[in-house]
Structure formats: structure tokens, C-alpha cells
Amino acid sequence: MCDQTFVAITFGPCDRCEKNFPLMSIYIQGEAATYCSFCVDTMACEGLTKGETLVTLKNESDSLKKKLEEERNKLHDIELHKVAEKVEVLGALPIKTRRVLKGHSNKVLCMDWCKDKRRLVSSSQDGKVIVWDAFTLNKEHGVTMPCTWVMACAYAPSGCAIACGGLDNKCCVFPLSLDKNENLAAKKKNVAMHTNYLSACSFTNSDMQILTSSGDGTCALWDVESSQLLQSFHGHTADVLSLHLAPSETGNTFVSGGCDKKCNVWDMRSGQNVQSFETHDSDVNCVRYYPSGDAFASASDDATCRLYDLRADREVAIYQKDSIIFGATSVDFSQSGRLLFAGYNDYTVNAWDVLKGTRVSILFGHENRISSLKVSPDGTAFCSASWDNTLRIWA
């Protein structure tokens, strides 16, 4: 019952304590800020010169970024394609479609090779996950997922299981058996649980762990047997679309790419983001390590693919052409790292000379967007999955 008049003020999170309170607009060192009354009092008592505000922190961060860029630029003494001028030019590549895998009734969204170099698993918008012997075109296993849009699938290193997931926000594992009458769906095991769609999944070098990435902006490492979360990776500020494990026998790192235009390298053991690259102009759809593990390539909706080197901590090559205006959706290296195959939304696959930065071949064949592309484990062929409901093997 007071007869005080109140000034109309906004309600929301305070810039300093982040709690929801009625806010007051104040100026600190010339910058506007909104604080709750408690923080205003505290600030006033502490003195305005001390105390880190969001604004001063941002300034510090910006100056550090500038300094980092300067330091890195000092090491940028020459371009990769200039150094590569002395490398012999590649002759024309006689790459053709060698197999067409038909069987899906809707867009094929993802595929993965088996370590035996001829089998592969594919998943589709029709909810079906099929295991093929690509060499004979034989369909060996099939399972229908309860949810359509199965965006991710992976083959276990032993060849005895597959993992898949998508709009259901989960990643589940199916053990494969030689039994003709098997009911794969019955042996399904839910391993991962995200709060948004599953964009990619990959087994580590064992059937017992799975690494996943999701539209919820995180990646996670799971123990398959217990479905326990072993490690989670936070840092992306938007959907994570792709991940790839480093090929090293001794390493514990992986790289991820997302809709925040960033490619992040993570330490699996600590969950820390160890390196970050942000040079793309749009979503990063796919990331893949160079065979030595010292660099990785990315494919983006800005119609370019880029090569980032981990030791130089910067982008070292960009693969683009005026005539390529549609986004690149997937990339993979050939066995030696000399060629980079990239699938695009203009239905083509382009083969790039990694060192020289030039395009070696353009491959036509698919009748709709290419969603996924992977080179086989021994490098003898690569497979592309497309929205035209088919997969193609090229060699």
C-alpha cells in the first residue's frame, strides 16, 4: 500500500549477474548496459574502474582476435598452389560410374563403407537402412526405422554392426548376423540421445564407442554397451552437421563442422575444443581429414571447399570456380591426398587437385543433389549418395 510511483522499466537478464530482474539502463565507460538494481549498487560501490563488464571482456576478446590474426599472417609466407607449381600436372582421370545401387524409394541421405572395401550401408528419407555388397549389387540386410529422414548411418569397424539415426534424435546400433531370417529391428539398441536431429555418427576404431553430432549444437561420445555418455563436446553455436575422426593410430582428436560456419577440432579425452577455423561464408556441410591427419577439408553452402592445415593453424587452399554456384555437400580425399572429390547440390561431383587448387574433372550422372560422398577404405573407388534415390560407385 505505498503511494510511490514507479518508472516503467524493462524486465530481463541482467548484463552482470544474468539473473532476471527489472533492469535499469546505465552507462559504463561510455558503453550502454542494462543492470539490475542490486548490481548497480554493487558496481557503484566497487568503483567503475574495477570489475569486468561484458563490454570490456568483448573488447579484450576482439583485440586478442586481431593479435592472433596478425601473428598467423606472419607465417603466411606463400600459397600452397604456388609451392605446388613444381608438382607434375595430373592427366585426365578416366572416372566413370561403375555401379548404380537402386533400391531406395526416396532420397538417399547418407552412406558409409565397410572395412572390407566392398560393402556399404545407406540410409534414406524413406526410413530404410540398407546394407549392400556394392560389388555384386546384392542387398544383404535391410531395416525400416520408425522415423523417416534417417540422416546418418555408419558401419562398425568389425563389419558386424551398423548405426543410424536422424529426426528421431537418437542413434541406434543394429548387430548384423548371417541369419537369412534375421529381424534386425528386434535387436536394435538405442545408444545416443540428443535434443535435436542426429546429423552424423561414426564408430571410433572399435565397435564399442560411437561419436555423434547433432542439430542441438553438440557432439558426443557414447559407450555402445551401456549407452552411457562418455564425453560431450560444446562449442558450436549452431547445428553441427558433420564430423570425422583423425586417422592417426595414436591420436584422440576429431573435427566437426556446423551451421555456425566453423570447423572445430576436439580432444576426445578432455572434451576441449583445441582449434577452430572460421573462413566459410555459410554452413559447413562436411569435414574430412587429409590422410596424414595434418590437415582437413571442408565443404560448404558457399559453393567452396577449403583445406585447413592444423600445424599452420589456417586455411591453406580454397577450391572454387565461377561456374560452381550451388553448395558443396560432401568431400573426401583419395588415398594419397592428391585428389579431393566433392559432391554438390548441382547434381555433380568435382574432382580437385588438392595441391594445385585446380579442378581436374567434373562428373555427371546423378539426377538430383548429392547428399553424401565417401572414398572406399582402400581408395579403389568412391561412392556418392543422392536425392535421386540411388547410390553410384565411381572408379
Added chain:
Amino acid sequence: MAEGSKDQGTVVMGTATSPTTPTPTTITITDPEEDSPNMIVYRKIEDIVMRIQDEKAGGVAIRTVKSFLSKIPSVVSVHVCVFVRSSVQVGSCVLGADIVQWLMKNLSIEDSAEAIHLGSLVAAQGYFFPISDHVLTLKDDGTLYRFQSPYFWPSNCWEPENTDYAIYLCKRTMQNKARLELADYEAENLARLQRAFARKWEFIFMQAEAQVKIDRKKDKAERKILDSQERAFWDVHRPVPGCVNTTEMDIRKCRRERNPHRVKKSVYGTPDDSQSPSPVHIPSSQPARKATREDVQKEISFLNIQLDRHCMKVSKVADSLMCYTEQFMEYDPFVAPMEPSNPWLTDDTSFWDLEAGSRDPSQQRVKKWGFSMEECLKDPAGRDQFLKFLESEFSSENLQFWLAVQELKRRPLQEVASRAQEIWQEFLAEGAPSSINLDSHSYERTSQNIKDPGRYSFEDAQEHIYKLMKSDSYARFLRSNVYQDLLLARKKQQPSDTEQGRRTSLEKFTRSVGKSLTGKRLTGLMQSS
């Protein structure tokens, strides 16, 4: 070619009164979702399409067409086309061949097939279309193409309703014109829509009639242009069966579109009472979180770590990448020929069968083991040979430890603790049967870790042992007779007498024991030979 004919005929540019000719002024859009993936492509296409039409700035010659109804010759030769100065301006078109030439010249395309493919995609998105038929592809000949009105551009995020489509099809049947006759699939669609909208049909019919009345008032030439543009719009949104539906979206990117909830916008301005949501997954939208102090503090510490990082110069890195690639190029099936052949090309699986057998690996394969210890260990045959060699030197415990720890990391979570203990007992504990030598620092760290055994308890130890093997055992392995024999494909002497025979069988025995990672070393047995 094009330039020559321009002198002969008359070229009448689209006049300013025609509402369908896009003006060269840029359309400014203040839209936060400008950078959504689809928009990026649309803007690029729109830039191309504008440039093509901008004759002054190196665009393509624009032609007039005598009459819409007469057959347009689709002959490649440009000289056959007739240019007529006519008061009935039926619209400005360009030749398919000219578009292809323009694309090749202005987008640095060397092969016309690529230009045709790109042009066909631009047509399929609905930015230009052939005036005679409505197959949305680009042909490299005298086919005439008209540009779509910006009103109908896909970048306006159209999601036309079925009621609009019904009105449109209905409208077509009302006008007694040959060119507006429905194609088979359109007639089928109309029949289906009539069934679906049975109750609303009177309303739809009325709308169609009203449209026809308005259209009749328009200028004949203008109407023809608008009709063709409208039809091209529907060809995109209700494609001919068998054609790609270019309006399909990648579901992962849906939520960032300008119209995320796909609120239907009526093409003809009719209010739609049945707002049935489209069957698109709408993930819970996450508004961009305002950066908090913690976020920025984390960013600062991350940046500080990056500043401290020692980085290599690009020149050095480039040399390293080139070296690696060069070394492995002979193993790359896309660049070098495969022996005996690439299975995918010849349908002959010998290449895989040879790789699978780990006895008598090829020289090329053995050479790879010499590139680095990593390559050696990656190949199961290489790993076996290396282990065998170490056993012959009684120093295999290092590699066995390393392999055991690798295997530990692959175990399911609940087995990890017990297995880690086993490894400790086998290799590191006091009086361990296969004891390895660690520096005191690593030993300290490991003995601390083992109190709470986990997957990474042996990381330090493993790293130390790896370095040791690399600098010591691996180098000796490469110099060893065993390796050199394999590398140079020197045939082994056949075991002719029992002395030799016993030794080979003993070797086989120790090799198989070595494979079992917890096997005790058979010092006694080895010494007896």
C-alpha cells in the same frame, strides 16, 4: 555468330511499360535471413540472370518473336530466325545458344556440356523457360527462352497452395486457346483436385472466372507473356511427373528459412481457410543466445591458448603435404595403376584376395611399412612382422604393451577398469612378467592413474613407449634381414633338414603366442633351440 545476326535484323528491347521486364536496378532487401543457404544460391542465380539480360553490360542479344503461335524453328543456325518489326510486341526472348555462349564466356566454362548443365539448373529453378514447350532445361540451339518475372522468383519463398493451383488449372480450361490446353498430367491433377475440393469447388470456379475476366482486359501481348510466366511458375512448383522438384528443401536447413513455418502465401491473393500445415519437421527454434560473460571469458582463454601455440609456416606445411602426397601416390588407385587390376573396373577381385593374405605381402606393401612406424602398425601384416622381429630379439614387451593399451581403449566401459589392472600387472607392476622400462615421471603418473583405472590411464606411458620404439626398435627392424628380405623379395631358404624345420615351426609357434597379448614370454623355450 550472334553479333552478325544482330546487324541484319532489328532488335527491339523490352519497353519500360512492360511490367515483366526486370529492371537492372538492384532489389534491396533488408532481411536477416539473407544468408540462409537457399538464398545464397538464388542471389547468385539472380545476379547471373540480370547480367544476361543487361545488353549494355555484355548481356545477350534480345530477340522479338513474330507470333507466339507460329512454330519457332529450333534450328541451330541463327540466320534462320526472322526478326520482324511489329507493333505487337510479344515479348523479349533470348536464344538458348546465346545463353550457353554467355555462360561459357562470363563464368569461365570450357566445356559446353557444363554450361548447358548449369543453364538447365537455372531454368529448373524457374528463372527462365523456353517459350514453345515447358521442359525446364537449356538447349544449345535456336530455342527461344523468356525470363521469369521477379514476382515469381523462388527467392520470394513461395509455397503455393493447392487451391491456387486448382484456380490456375480451372482458369486454363475456361479460355478457348490451343496454347492453354491442359497436358495429360495437368488434367489428372485437375480431376484429383476437383475430388479433394468438392465442397469448395464453386468458390474456386468463381475465382477462376474472375481471373479470366481481369485477364481479358489486359493487352494481348502482355497477357501472353504473363501466361507463359505463370505457367513456368507452376512448372516449378507442380513439376511435370519425372522432373526434379527443385523446391524441395534440406530439412536440416528448414528452420532458418525466411518463412520457417511455411505459412502459405496465396499466389492470387485468395484467403485460404484450410491452413493445413505442410508435412515438414519444424524443430524447436533456438533463438540465438546472447553471449554471456562466461562465453566471452571462455573465448578469451581459448584465444590465449591459440596465441601460445607454436605454428608452422605455410611454406613448410606445403612442402610436408607435397611430400606425403608424392610418397603415397603410387598407392592411390585414382592416380596410379593397380596390380593386377582395380576390381571395380574389371570385376576381378584378385587385388583384394592378394591383400587379404598376410603371407608374402607384395614389395610395394612392404615398402609402405618403411615410411613410418605408424604405417607399419596400421597394416596387420606389418604389425605381425614387426612383432615377430622383436620377439626374436626378446624385446617385444614394448610393442605388446602398446597394442594392449590400444585394445583397452576399444573395450566397453564396464570392462575397462579390470583390463587396465591386468595390463598394470603384466607390464608395470613390481615383478611384472613382461616388464617395460618407463621413465620415472611417466611411471609416477601411471601409478597414480591406476588407482582409478580408466581408458586413458596409460596415455603417458603409451606415448613414451611409442617414441622409444620409433627411435630404437623400429629403426633396427627396417635394417633387419627379415624386413630387407621381404622388401627385396629375396626368397627364403626352404627348410630342408630337421634342424631348420624345428626352428621354423618354433618361429610359427612364438608368432601365434605373440598374437595372444597376455601370453607370457617363453624365455625358456626360446633358449632351448
